[in-house]
Amino acid sequence: MDPASPPSPPHEANDIFSLSDSVLSSKLRFIEEIGFGNWGSVWLCNPKNSPTSHAADDFDRVLQPKIAVKLVHRNTKSKTTVARVKSLWNEMKIIRTFKSDPHPSIIPFYSFVITPSYALITMAYLPALVPVEVDESRARGWFRFLLSGVDFLHKRGVVHNDIKPANILISHKNIPVLVDFGFAEKYGLDSETAFHSKVSYGTPEYLSPERAREIPHDCRKSDVWSLGVTFFEILTGRTPFEECDQEQFTTKEDLEKYWSRTLRGKWIGSWTMSKGMEKLLRRMISPNADLRCTASQAMQDPYWQTRKEEDPRHRRSSSYTSSLVFEKDMSKQPDLTSSRPQATKGKENLKSPLALFSSKSPKAAEPDGHRTVARSKSQPKVIASKSLCQEARSGPSVNRFVPNQGFSTIIAVR
Numbered sequence: 001m002d003p004a005s006p007p008s009p010p011h012e013a014n015d016i017f018s019l020s021d022s023v024l025s026s027k028l029r030f031i032e033e034i035g036f037g038n039w040g041s042v043w044l045c046n047p048k049n050s051p052t053s054h055a056a057d058d059f060d061r062v063l064q065p066k067i068a069v070k071l072v073h074r075n076t077k078s079k080t081t082v083a084r085v086k087s088l089w090n091e092m093k094i095i096r097t098f099k100s101d102p103h104p105s106i107i108p109f110y111s112f113v114i115t116p117s118y119a120l121i122t123m124a125y126l127p128a129l130v131p132v133e134v135d136e137s138r139a140r141g142w143f144r145f146l147l148s149g150v151d152f153l154h155k156r157g158v159v160h161n162d163i164k165p166a167n168i169l170i171s172h173k174n175i176p177v178l179v180d181f182g183f184a185e186k187y188g189l190d191s192e193t194a195f196h197s198k199v200s201y202g203t204p205e206y207l208s209p210e211r212a213r214e215i216p217h218d219c220r221k222s223d224v225w226s227l228g229v230t231f232f233e234i235l236t237g238r239t240p241f242e243e244c245d246q247e248q249f250t251t252k253e254d255l256e257k258y259w260s261r262t263l264r265g266k267w268i269g270s271w272t273m274s275k276g277m278e279k280l281l282r283r284m285i286s287p288n289a290d291l292r293c294t295a296s297q298a299m300q301d302p303y304w305q306t307r308k309e310e311d312p313r314h315r316r317s318s319s320y321t322s323s324l325v326f327e328k329d330m331s332k333q334p335d336l337t338s339s340r341p342q343a344t345k346g347k348e349n350l351k352s353p354l355a356l357f358s359s360k361s362p363k364a365a366e367p368d369g370h371r372t373v374a375r376s377k378s379q380p381k382v383i384a385s386k387s388l389c390q391e392a393r394s395g396p397s398v399n400r401f402v403p404n405q406g407f408s409t410i411i412a413v414r
Helices: 021-027 079-096 136-155 219-236 252-264 275-284 295-299 354-358 386-394
Strands: 016-018 028-037 040-047 067-073 109-114 118-124 168-170 176-178 325-327 372-374
Touching: 021 028, 028 067, 067 079, 079 109, 079 118, 136 176, 136 219, 136 295, 219 275, 219 295, 275 295
Parallel strands: 016 109
Antiparallel strands: 028 040, 040 067, 067 118, 109 118, 168 176, 325 372
8 A cells, every 4th residue: 555645444435535636626726825834734725616516526515615725745755744644644534523523613624635646634714813812801702612622522532632822713603613633632432541641742832741741641631731821821922831922942941941830830920810710720720630620620610600801902822833843853854934825816826736737847845854843932923024924934943852851852743
C-alpha cells in the first residue's frame, strides 16, 4: 500500500473519496488561504457544482456554499509527509464520529479526500476567530458552550489536546466552535488505560504542568487546564502566568521559567473578573491535577447561578499565529516567510494548490520538516497592518531545544 495513503475506508462510506487531481480541481474553487503551518494549510473554497445540479455527485452533495479545506501535500518519499497524512486521517476519523451526534461547539465535518498529490478534509467555514479582552458578560455564554463541548468530547472518549484561542472560531449564531483536532486522541471508555498519557505536545503556554513535565497524567484534566487558561486569556488578553501579553518564548529557558510559574499556580499581574469567575478558573487551572475539576464539574459550578453584565470591549488573541513552530532540527526549518496569497473574490486563486495543475510553473518544494514544538506567544499580535502580519509569519529566530531533566521538549508531528 502507498505509505502516504490512509487505510482503505469502508465500502459503504459516502463521505470519503479518492479522486484524481484534475477531478478535484473541477469540483473546488480555492479562494483564499486562511490558515497555515508546518502541517499544511487551510483554504476557503467554493464548490463549483451546485448540490442540486445534474453534474452533482456524492462529493458535491455534502458541501456548503463556503467550506474550509485543510490540505496537506503527499510525498511518499518523505516520512514527515506520511505522518501528516496519517494525522489528517486520524483527525477525520475523530470529527467524523460526530456527524450523526453533533454538538454546536464542535466543527462540522463534510468529507475526506485523497488524490495523487493531496490529502484533505472539507469542513464548515467559520470566518471569525474568538476575540480576547472581552467583557465577562459577553464571554460567559461562550464559556458555557465550550465547557459543554469539551464535556461532550470527554464523555465520548475524545481529548482535544490543543485547546487555545487560536483553535476557537465564532459561528454566525455567535456560538464558539472548537477546531483543529490534529492532536486529538480517542480512547475506548472501557479500557483501563483510557485517557492515560505521558506524552507532551501542544502549545507551550496552554500546557498543564504535568503535561509539560511529560509525566503520566489524565488527558481530560489537561484539556480542562488548557480551557481554563483560554478563558482567562479571552477575558484579559494574556494567560495567568505571563508577565505581559507580549512575553517572548524563544528559548528553552524562557519556557522553563513560564512552566515553573504554572507549578506554583500563582497568577501574575492584575485582572478584572467576577469573584465567581475567578473561583471557577482557579478550579480549572489548579496545578494539582487531583484537585482540578473536570469539565462536567465545571458545568455544575455555582458561578452559573449568578447574573451577568454588559461590556463589548475586545481584541484578537496573539495565539492566532500559533501555527508557526520551533524546529527540533533547525537546519531543516521550513521557509514560512512567503507572503499570503492575495485572493480575488469569487475567483480561483492563481496561487492555490489546484491552480498549479494547469500552471507551467513547477510546484514549490515542500519542506521536509521534523518533529516540532509548537509555540504561539513568540509572534507579534495579528492586526490589520500587512507589515505586522508579515512579521508574524516570519517570526523571530529561535534556538535549538534540548530536553533536560526538568521540563522536556514538547514533541509533536505536525
